[in-house]
Amino acid sequence: MSSVNYGSKRIVTGAGYGFRDWLAQRVTAVLMALFTVVLLAQVIFTSGPIGYEEWAGIFASQWMKVLTFSVIIALLYHVWVGMRDIWMDYVKPLALRLALHVFTLVWLVGCAGWAVQALWRL
Amino acid sequence: MTELVRKRPEFRNINALKDLPSYRLPAAGIVSILHRISGFLMFLLMPLFIWLFDNSITSEISYAKLSAAFGIGIGFVPGWFFKLLALALIWAYLHHFIAGVRHIYMDAFHAVTKEFGKSSAVATLVLSLGLTAVLGAKLFGLY
Numbered sequence: 001m002s003s004v005n006y007g008s009k010r011i012v013t014g015a016g017y018g019f020r021d022w023l024a025q026r027v028t029a030v031l032m033a034l035f036t037v038v039l040l041a042q043v044i045f046t047s048g049p050i051g052y053e054e055w056a057g058i059f060a061s062q063w064m065k066v067l068t069f070s071v072i073i074a075l076l077y078h079v080w081v082g083m084r085d086i087w088m089d090y091v092k093p094l095a096l097r098l099a100l101h102v103f104t105l106v107w108l109v110g111c112a113g114w115a116v117q118a119l120w121r122l
Numbered sequence: 123m124t125e126l127v128r129k130r131p132e133f134r135n136i137n138a139l140k141d142l143p144s145y146r147l148p149a150a151g152i153v154s155i156l157h158r159i160s161g162f163l164m165f166l167l168m169p170l171f172i173w174l175f176d177n178s179i180t181s182e183i184s185y186a187k188l189s190a191a192f193g194i195g196i197g198f199v200p201g202w203f204f205k206l207l208a209l210a211l212i213w214a215y216l217h218h219f220i221a222g223v224r225h226i227y228m229d230a231f232h233a234v235t236k237e238f239g240k241s242s243a244v245a246t247l248v249l250s251l252g253l254t255a256v257l258g259a260k261l262f263g264l265y
Contacts, residue, residue, distance in 0.1 A: 026225075026226055026229065029222050029226065030226070033219065033222075033223070036219070051185075052178075052181075052182045052185040052186075055178060055179065055185070056178075056179045056185075059179055079161075079164075079165055079168075082158075082161045082165075083161075083162075083165055086158065086161075086162060104165075107165075107168070108168075111168045111169060111172055114169075114172050114176065115172045115175065115176075117176075118172065118175055118176035118179065118180065119179075121179070121180055
């Protein structure tokens with residue numbers, strides 16, 4: 001361990017979030033997998049061809065909107081943990097890694113906002 | 123150790139361009155790095171995915187525009203390019219999903235023997251690539 005632990009030498013990882021994020025990735029993964037099954041089942045068990053009406057109809061009900069919204073939030077956390085791990089593994093310079101973390105978060109939050117907007121247009 | 127035994131190559135400070143190409147990854151290793159790559163790919167293609175979702179549910183007109191995008195294309199981007207991107211998304215999702223299920227299965231059932239690691243890795247690759255081929259054929263109108 002370095003005796004200098006401030007400024008650019010400060011170690012900013014390993015602050016006790018390992019288990020929480022490991023578990024969160026699995027929990028969000030299970031939620032998203034269940035959502036995939038629910039969505040797939042609705043698509044498969046629609047009799048006849050699926051056009052706009054049938055497809056948009058799936059997301060019209062309130063319970064489906066709530067479920068999809070939860071999945072979007074779950075996806076946010078899931079992807080954040082994954083991308084943070086990737087930057088942590090391959091990007092050693094601190095300033096660059098911090099910039100990539102910020103970019104990742106803005107990207108994710110922006111995408112989530114867009115998805116929620118699209119969902120509640122119905 | 124006898125002098126007849128060839129000294130095993132040591133890999134220190136692995137250089138991506140010099141060492142990695144000569145390193146034999148086991149099946150489980152291939153599944154693992156593809157898991158990471160597919161996740162990263164989906165991260166990059168997220169705006170595309172949301173654009174598809176948005177247009178598909180907003181209105182009849184946007185839905186029709188989306189269908190046309192996969193046929194004729196939009197602007198200077200041809201239809202087959204959208205299909206190619208969709209195929210990449212399909213593979214990425216399928217591989218990430220199946221490899222993820224494999225992870226959770228190994229976590230939950232403590233199935234951590236070397237043999238299971240190999241057999242489940244091979245199954246993951248066969249299943250994900252197979253389903254990608256089937257869905258890709260449907261996407262490109264082969265059946």
